[in-house]
Amino acid sequence: MDSLALFCTGALLAGGLIWFVCILGPAEQKGKRAVDLSGGSISAENVQDNYKQYWSFFRRPKEIETTEKVPDFVDTFYNLVTDIYEWGWGQSFHFSPSIPGKSHRDATRLHEEMAVDLIDVKPGDRILDVGCGVGGPMRAIAAHSRAKVVGITINDYQVNRARLHNKKAGLDSLCEVVCGNFLKMQFPDNSFDGAYSIEATCHAPKLEEVYAEIFRVLKPGSLYVSYEWVTTDKFRAENPEHVEIIQGIERGDALPGLRSYADIAETARKVGFEIVKESDLSKPPAQPWWTRLKMGRIAYWRNHIVVTVLSALGIAPKGTVDVHEMLFVTADYLTRGGDSGIFSPMHMILCRKPESPASS
């Protein structure tokens, strides 16, 4: 009887382990393993402190007074989350509509290729990726269009990751990455044949500032497309549940305040762009972008255990558990934003810099 009980317990434990590791799928996405989780450019002993500083700054996004400090805190945010994003999501730090019968990877790539198809570039053209992350979109876009892509990100850890991935993918002759602030770019006027930004300009305290910079560096006649994070026409500022969801999204994603969909085109026009097209890519017939987040819930629990164990063993920096917990909570707010229809991460705007300056 004793040996039967022992056998059953062993079988249960082995079954549980197989389920945990195999059925749920490995947590590691291509390129990053759990044992390599770091605080980006922040040294391991400072991760927890940096997380606390980030949290106290972004806890009440609408009350941020010193907007000049936003880029520095966004930089801190990406030091804290970049490895976790790569590990648990992949090299493209954005959402895309689900496509029945297609994998997340394919749906992501198609969403990225759509951006470069919209700006109508030719092989050899030089285009700008505004807020490029670790370069998932940049590589897909360079491979699809054969254009030369220059990516800019505020976070130097991402610059190194992106350069490494570009080299590994054999795309380093088409893809270049620089560290800089998209509110004050180091590029000369009229130097790009096109530009795109994928879920990045939402980090700018004033959209007008980043749009004005993009306008400045584009050649006259060229196109810019952006996938913007916005509140939709379903959002009601007097509804406390709506406000809770939007604030939850802002806090957990380093956003100095989400904009209404209605402000995007107006801002683009204000800096001089002509609006070619505008549409919310999350609207039906598109399938929900948040399905992937919802489906991942069990894996997030598993990831939480992995992060907790690695942190207790001193392999992952102290503070990684807090960062992971914050993302866990944020995933829920994002899902609620999608389910309720009050939030979209893919309000698309396509703009042209006029051939000749507008007469005032």
Ligand SMILES: C=C(CC[C@@H](C)[C@H]1CC[C@H]2C3=CC[C@H]4[C@H](C)[C@@H](O)CC[C@]4(C)[C@H]3CC[C@]12C)C(C)C
């Ligand atoms: C555009 C931005 C980022 C969008 C998304 C790429 C990320 C938003 C929330 C992130 C995640 C939430 C839950 C994490 C999970 C708990 C962990 O185990 C694995 C990683 C997550 C899935 C993580 C992945 C990236 C996001 C989906 C913003 C910042 C403007």
Ligand SMILES: C[S@@+](CC[C@H](N)C(=O)[O-])C[C@H]1O[C@@H](n2cnc3c(N)ncnc32)[C@H](O)[C@@H]1O
């Ligand atoms: C959510 S990620 C998206 C990255 C990439 N577009 C993608 O889809 O994978 C946002 C990016 O914007 C960058 N970013 C935010 N604020 C910035 C700023 N002021 N200047 C330059 N890059 C910035 C971040 O560093 C990050 O790379």
